[in-house]
Amino acid sequence: MKAIRIKEDIYWVGAIDWAVRDFHGYMTPRGTTYNNYLIMDDEITLLDTVKYDFAETTIKNIKSVVDPSKIKNLIINHIENDHATSVGDIMQLTPDATIYITEKGRKGLERFYDLARWNIKTVKTGDTLKIGKRTLLFLETPMLHWPDSMMTYIKEDKLLISQDGFGQHIASAVRFDDEFVTCQSMAELDDAVVDYYANILMPFGQLIKAKIAEVQKLGLDIDMIAPDHGIIWRQNPNKVLQKYLDMANGKAPLRVAIIYDTMWHSTEMMTSPMMQGIKDEGVECTVIKLRATPMSVAIKEFWNSRGCLIGTPTLNNIMYPTVAEFLTHLRGLRPKNRIAGAFGSYGWGGGGVKEAYEELKRIGLEIVEPGLQILYKPSLDDETTCYDFGRAFAKQVKTYHEKF
Ligand code: FEO
Numbered sequence: 001m002k003a004i005r006i007k008e009d010i011y012w013v014g015a016i017d018w019a020v021r022d023f024h025g026y027m028t029p030r031g032t033t034y035n036n037y038l039i040m041d042d043e044i045t046l047l048d049t050v051k052y053d054f055a056e057t058t059i060k061n062i063k064s065v066v067d068p069s070k071i072k073n074l075i076i077n078h079i080e081n082d083h084a085t086s087v088g089d090i091m092q093l094t095p096d097a098t099i100y101i102t103e104k105g106r107k108g109l110e111r112f113y114d115l116a117r118w119n120i121k122t123v124k125t126g127d128t129l130k131i132g133k134r135t136l137l138f139l140e141t142p143m144l145h146w147p148d149s150m151m152t153y154i155k156e157d158k159l160l161i162s163q164d165g166f167g168q169h170i171a172s173a174v175r176f177d178d179e180f181v182t183c184q185s186m187a188e189l190d191d192a193v194v195d196y197y198a199n200i201l202m203p204f205g206q207l208i209k210a211k212i213a214e215v216q217k218l219g220l221d222i223d224m225i226a227p228d229h230g231i232i233w234r235q236n237p238n239k240v241l242q243k244y245l246d247m248a249n250g251k252a253p254l255r256v257a258i259i260y261d262t263m264w265h266s267t268e269m270m271t272s273p274m275m276q277g278i279k280d281e282g283v284e285c286t287v288i289k290l291r292a293t294p295m296s297v298a299i300k301e302f303w304n305s306r307g308c309l310i311g312t313p314t315l316n317n318i319m320y321p322t323v324a325e326f327l328t329h330l331r332g333l334r335p336k337n338r339i340a341g342a343f344g345s346y347g348w349g350g351g352g353v354k355e356a357y358e359e360l361k362r363i364g365l366e367i368v369e370p371g372l373q374i375l376y377k378p379s380l381d382d383e384t385t386c387y388d389f390g391r392a393f394a395k396q397v398k399t400y401h402e403k404f
Pocket residue numbers: 078080081082083145146164228229
């Protein structure tokens with residue numbers, strides 16, 4: 001690899017991680033990239049570093065443009081390990097450089113490094129740094145998605161270095177949206193954006209809306225958004241901005257995700273007639289078996305559907321463990337603007353569906369009750385009941401969907 005020019009005298013110097021499949025528990029079937037950017041101006045400036053495994057790669061890429069000892073400024077937009085665990089390697093090559101970081105970032109970074117040996121300047125929203133022909137404007141984005149997070153806007157280039165925001169976990173030989181759409185597809189890029197938002201940014205919809213409004217109020221003219229993961233938005237950066245706003249405002253496809261697990265296939269047998277009922281009501285449907293699907297994919301499918309039916313057998317009077325795990329994960333993501341119900345099979349006492357409802361209410365979703373429970377194994381009559389249940393749920397989903 002070598003540096004890739006993204007604007008005049010601005011280079012991508014990051015790394016492509018083709019092999020990562022487990023990103024702190026989040027499945028990344030497409031791999032990812034750790035993007036960082038080098039600006040060749042009077043004061044040579046590096047924006048972010050990369051995950052520790054790729055320190056040598058980014059240093060090699062920087063060297064393809066300039067001797068790293070000439071870097072004068074290192075901007076750290078976010079201290080999470082995938083972006084800041086090469087800070088030590090970079091600073092070793094240019095120990096007199098100045099680090100620009102938020103106050104919360106500085107406090108976090110000192111848990112990883114001895115900062116006394118480095119020049120550190122803390123910045124806040126509205127602060128600027130003149131590096132020659134260019135001016136960098138810092139924008140704090142606390143809790144998007146860590147307290148320390150910020151973005152950096154380069155006025156003269158209309159370029160927003162957006163850190164995790166607007167990123168995607170995609171490893172690709174190409175760097176830009178227009179190239180990716182040509183060699184792969186817009187649908188795949190869209191899917192990766194939704195996947196990233198659902199698994200990382202879902203809890204922060206209100207903050208995202210407020211931050212986008214703040215950027216609009218500042219009147220920043222943006223013609224390129226360069227995130228720290230995946231593809232750079234140069235063809236139509238407004239498209240991803242609008243997509244984020246839509247998701248933050250509660251837009252979702254009119255679709256139902258049936259997300260279930262099963263012991264002896266009885267709960268599973270309930271899903272087919274339910275899916276048919278949902279489809280016959282004119283609503284799209286997808287069916288996800290939890291034990292056969294990575295958690296992050298199930299989360300994405302949940303987020304990409306207005307309605308969700310949770311299917312769980314009863315095991316020892318409670319929910320099936322994989323269903324409990326999914327709902328616990330979902331609770332942490334604080335989903336909004338979704339409607340849900342539950343169903344499942346049982347052998348004697350029951351209890352799984354009741355517990356699923358308790359958890360769905362705790363999450364704060366709109367609830368459709370009662371759920372549906374089937375004893376041991378669905379009979380032919382039960383299959384009709386499942387069909388009717390799916391159809392009735394889809395009707396409720398349609399009514400709820402009209403609110404958005
Ligand atoms: Fe890509 Fe929050 O780190």
